[in-house]
Amino acid sequence: MPADQHTTSLADRFAEGQRSFKGLQLAGSDLARLDLSACEFTDCNLAGADLSASTLTDTSWVSCRMASARLGSIDGVDIRFHNCDLSNTDWTRSRLNASKFSQSKLTGANFADCTLIGADFQQCRLVSAFLPAISFRRKPLSHLDFSDAELRGCDFREAIFDGCSLRGASLRSCRFEGADLRGCDLGPLKLNEASILKGAVISKSQATDLLRNLGLQVM
Template sequence: MDGITFGRVTVTLPHLNEPGLYLSNVASLDSTRGIVQDFQYGDADLRALDLAETRLVTGRVSNLRADRVQLDQVRIDSVEFDTCDLAAARIADSKLSRVVFRNCRIMGAGLIGVTLDNVLFDNCKLDYATFEQIRSTGPVALSKCTLTEASFTGCDLGGAVLDACALRLTEFGRGKYQGLDLRGNDLTTLRGVANLGKVLIDRTQQAELAEALVAELDVTFADALDDQ
């Protein structure tokens, strides 16, 4: 397994080019056996991708476009998603381990009750996505991703890092964020700043958090009243 480090977090990646590993081309990610293993799938344009109680183990998914994605109670291990359009995906009650999403469009997605362990989102569009009850049991990194108006609610992200992400109006609701690494991001337009106790930032970001808090409180400055 290869690894990539972001700050204090090292994410273990699936090593799909190791000697002796052969990935077979498959026509579908669905299987009557409930498991698809050592596979390669891509260059597909689907109306819907619906998987339930399925395992995807050791594989690569590339150039996949699906109008609707529903993954329910799915286990994904050692899989790379490259240049996929999974907009409006719904992923629920699932576990992802050693998974990479690279150059993917996952806008408006909903992840609910998903466990993440060694997962990397690299250069992905996650605008308007909703993350509910997400739990990081191992390293998790979002690098160079856009999260415009995305929201996190009831999440446990203590082992996660956001690196060089666009966080315009990204909202953090109640959750466990102790140790969440927010260094290297512009925090001025974050929402839910009061919920980000014990996160990791640079000293230069103190002013950014203060600006975000002032905007969220919608305070009125006295000198503005004096000018009226």
């Protein structure tokens, strides 16, 4: 079915009152500017689809394939993703307040200029993701892989890291006062990077590794 027919079919079904969709094959489709508020999507394929400027408020996405989808400028307040492939997705300038991402793959995802007030990430792969200036303050962070991610300006004050990784991440201008980093893989840190962790709690083994990485002998 051509992409425009996919769009018409989905919009028509929404207009007719359907709110639950399963197994849709919409890879590469143009779904921009649709209003799909309060819909549920399960096992759908939207890889490479264009959902730009769509209204996705209070939607639920379970086990969906959405790699390289365009999700810029969407209204995604209270949007929920579970066990989805969101690799290389572009969320630029989207409103994602109170959004929830769990057990999902977000490798290379771009969250530039997004509003993410109250957003929650749990058990997600965020390798090489672009997540500047996001507040994780006082949040319990469980099994988040931030390896090689761009995190400049993020607020991690009083956050608790459990099974996480910051290995290779860019931490410029981040704040860690009161953060518990004992459950986090910090990787090798340079002297200027180590100073960013001022005020955080680390374990004795992490402290030893940190000093060793800075060229100091630990006796």
